[in-house]
Amino acid sequence: MRMFERRLTSPWRRSAVAALAGALPVLTFPAPSLWWFAYVALVPWLLLVRSAPTGRRAAYDGWCGGFGYLVAVHHWLLPSLHVFIFLIGALLGLLWMPWGWLVRRYLGGTPSPGRCAVALLVLPSGWLLVELVRSWQGLGGPWGILGAGQWQVAPALRLASVGGVWLLSFLVVAVNVAAAVLIAVRGARMPAVATVVATAAATTAAWAWAPRPQIDGRTRIAVVQPGVVAGRDSAELRFDREERLTRRLVGQDVDLVVWGESSVGYDLAGRPDLSRRIAALSRATGADVLVNVDARRSDRPGIYKSSVLIGPNGPTGDRYDKMRLVPFGEYIPARSVLGWATSVGKAAGEDRRRGTEQVVMNVGHGLRIGPLICFETAFPDMSRHLAEDGADVLLGQSSTSTFQHSWAPEQHASLAALRAAETGRPMVHATLTGVSAVYGPGGQRLGPWLGTGADTARVYDVPLAHGTTLYVRYGDWPVHTALLVLAALCAGEGVRALRTRRGGPEPLVPPARTAHGSPARPGH
Structure with missing residues (x-):
C-alpha cells in the first residue's frame, strides 16, 4: 500500500487513477451486471482518497472519482452529446468533493475505532446526499444510482420495498467502507465487521418481516x-x-x-x-x-x-x-446560452413542452x-x-x-x-x-x-x-435520515470549533517532577 501511494506523487497521475477507480462501479450495471462487485467496487477509490496528503487533495480525488463514475455510467451518451458528456461529468463530479474530504477526515492516517464507526454512518450518508442532488431532473436525473445495480437480487428487491433504491445505495456504500477499513485500518476491524453483520441482519429482517405483495x-x-x-x-x-x-x-x-x-x-x-x-x-x-x-x-x-x-x-x-424531460435530448437548458449544442451533437432542435400532473x-x-x-x-x-x-x-x-x-x-x-x-x-x-x-x-x-x-x-x-409497501407509506426516509446524520455532524463540528476558539491555546504547564528532580512518569 505504501509503495502504491509513493507512485502517486504526481497530481495528474493521481487524478487519472482516481477517475479510473470512480468508474469501476459501472460494471455492476447491465450489460455486465456484476451485482456482487458493487460491494467492493468503491474500495480502491476509498483507499486512494484516505491516503491523500491534505484535505484539499482528498477533495480533488473525490472530484476526479465522481467524474469517472458519471462518464462511465453515461458513456452511451457520447455519440449524442460528444464533448458535453465530459463537461457534464466535470461539473457534476464537483458534488463528490465534500465526500472526498469526509473520507480523509474519518479514514485518513490511523483512525481510532470510534472514528471508523462514525465513518460507517457518515460516508454512506454523504454519498446519498450526492445522489439526491444529482437526481434533480435538471441535472440529468437519477440514472446510475449505485443501488440500482442490485435490480436482479431478490433480497435487495425486498429492501427496496422498505426504503427504495436509496436504502440499497446506503447499504452498498456502508459495506464498501467496512471493506476499506478491514484492509487498511488494523485497529478498527470490529466496527467494520459489525457493519457487515448489521447489513446481513437488516436484509434478513426485511426478507422476513417487511409486508409482501399479496x-x-x-x-x-x-x-x-x-x-x-x-x-x-x-x-x-x-x-x-x-x-x-x-x-x-x-x-x-x-x-x-x-x-x-x-x-x-x-x-x-x-x-x-x-x-x-x-x-x-x-x-x-x-x-x-x-x-x-x-x-x-x-x-x-x-x-x-x-x-x-x-x-x-x-x-x-x-x-x-x-x-420530466431529458436535458439536451428533449430540451436545452438555457437555450439562449447553450443553443449551439444542436450543431455539435444530437441535441433537441426544439424544446418539448411539459405536462403538469x-x-x-x-x-x-x-x-x-x-x-x-x-x-x-x-x-x-x-x-x-x-x-x-x-x-x-x-x-x-x-x-x-x-x-x-x-x-x-x-x-x-x-x-x-x-x-x-x-x-x-x-x-x-x-x-x-x-x-x-x-x-x-x-x-x-x-x-x-x-x-x-x-x-x-x-x-x-x-x-x-x-x-402498501413501507416505501410507498414512508417515502424517501433513508435520504431524510442521511440528511439528519449530516446535519448532526455539521452541528457537532461547529460546537467543537466554537469551544476551541473560546478556550484558546492550552497553557504551557511544565511537567511535574519527583523529589529527585526527574520528570514524573504516569502513576507517580
Whole structure:
C-alpha cells in the first residue's frame, strides 16, 4: 500500500487513477451486471482518497472519482452529446468533493475505532446526499444510482420495498467502507465487521418481516415492439408495422395493448384516420390500446410526448403529457446560452413542452394503469405517487433506439424491476426497439426480455397485488435520515470549533517532577 501511494506523487497521475477507480462501479450495471462487485467496487477509490496528503487533495480525488463514475455510467451518451458528456461529468463530479474530504477526515492516517464507526454512518450518508442532488431532473436525473445495480437480487428487491433504491445505495456504500477499513485500518476491524453483520441482519429482517405483495388477481397485457424502422417515412412505416403486429393479438384474450414511446408520430386530432385504425384494433383484440404520441398538438402550441388511451370507440379522453424531460435530448437548458449544442451533437432542435400532473387511467376490465414516459421510470417518486393514487399496474413507454448498440437499453429495462419492488405493483416496460420487459409486484422478471433484435408482439400474464409497501407509506426516509446524520455532524463540528476558539491555546504547564528532580512518569 505504501509503495502504491509513493507512485502517486504526481497530481495528474493521481487524478487519472482516481477517475479510473470512480468508474469501476459501472460494471455492476447491465450489460455486465456484476451485482456482487458493487460491494467492493468503491474500495480502491476509498483507499486512494484516505491516503491523500491534505484535505484539499482528498477533495480533488473525490472530484476526479465522481467524474469517472458519471462518464462511465453515461458513456452511451457520447455519440449524442460528444464533448458535453465530459463537461457534464466535470461539473457534476464537483458534488463528490465534500465526500472526498469526509473520507480523509474519518479514514485518513490511523483512525481510532470510534472514528471508523462514525465513518460507517457518515460516508454512506454523504454519498446519498450526492445522489439526491444529482437526481434533480435538471441535472440529468437519477440514472446510475449505485443501488440500482442490485435490480436482479431478490433480497435487495425486498429492501427496496422498505426504503427504495436509496436504502440499497446506503447499504452498498456502508459495506464498501467496512471493506476499506478491514484492509487498511488494523485497529478498527470490529466496527467494520459489525457493519457487515448489521447489513446481513437488516436484509434478513426485511426478507422476513417487511409486508409482501399479496397476489389478488391477474391481467393479460401485450407489448408491441416494432423494432428498428428506417426510411424517409419512418413514422408511417412504424405505424403500419405496429398495426400489423397488434392484429396478431386477436383471439389471445388480452386486457391491454401497450405501444412504445413515440409509437405515433402525428397528432391524432389532426389525423383522425389513425385514431380510427387504432380503435379498429381495440375492437378486434377486445382491449384498449395505450399509444404514445410525439407530435405538435393542434389544441395548444408546442410539441408534447403523450400517453393516449384508445378504446373501441376512439380516444377515451385519458391522456398523460410527459412531465420530466431529458436535458439536451428533449430540451436545452438555457437555450439562449447553450443553443449551439444542436450543431455539435444530437441535441433537441426544439424544446418539448411539459405536462403538469400525473394521471391514473381507467382501462376496460376494471384495470387502473399509471403511465410513465421513458426517462421518468428512473424517478422513484413518480411511480410511488402513481401507486398512492391507486394504479394497479405501472407502465413505462420508452425508446432507446438512438443507443441501440450500447448498454443503455438493458440499463433502462432493469430500472422497472426496482420501481415494481418499491411500490408492490407490477411494471411493464414497453419500447420501440428493445429492451422491453415485464416485472411482477416483487420486482421478479416475468418471461424473457424482448431484446434489441426483436420485432414482435408478446402477451404477458401479469399478477396483480395491492396493499402498501413501507416505501410507498414512508417515502424517501433513508435520504431524510442521511440528511439528519449530516446535519448532526455539521452541528457537532461547529460546537467543537466554537469551544476551541473560546478556550484558546492550552497553557504551557511544565511537567511535574519527583523529589529527585526527574520528570514524573504516569502513576507517580
